[in-house]
Amino acid sequence: MTQTINNNVNYSEDWLPIKQIMNGMILLDDGSYVTGVKVSPKNIFIMDSGSQNNVIYNLRNFYNSIDFEFWLLIADRPVDIDVYVSQLQLLYNNAPNNVIKKLIMQDINKANLFTSVEYNVVDTEYYILFKEKRLEIVQKKLHNIISGLANAGLQSAQTSNNDLRMVLDNFLNGGEQTNFGAVM
DSSP: OOOOOOTTOOOHHHHSOEEEEETTEEEETTSOEEEEEEEOOOOGGGSOHHHHHHHHHHHHHHHHHOOSOOEEEEEEEEOOOHHHHHHHHHHHHTOSSHHHHHHHHHHHHHHHHHTSTTOOOEEEEEEEEEEESOHHHHHHHHHHHHHHHHHTTOOEEEOOHHHHHHHHHHHHSTTOOOOOOOOO
């Protein structure tokens, strides 16, 4: 029995204009780069109203100062809480009395509830991305974004290769991470 190989198989990667991901940037086929910053979340709703208004005012000024096209992305990254549950189990095993064991067991049960089918444990991440052809301009834009966000009281850093892969997985694969390996 002869096996034929279909060379006309198309994959989603074939139509993406991505050459490679390196140094926290996506290099496109046309030579331009897509990169940006990952913004650490900050809950302004636990602040007093004056501080809230200050953050909002500074963010408005920051967004109005950006003179290039950019994309605001919000992406959910799955969180693995198995290590946390294992640590709780160790605490439970070494608990000095039944009252503490009961409290720890409540936390274990709550963690197990979050990992059930009804709940998806995710960490929401925020990105500001842009596209640029020249590397010196990329660095300038990154600096301006990070500085502007710092002035608004937000911490940010340039996207990593893993951040960019996660964003692509999130949009192309419905949030499912692709892990390909050898089939045995």
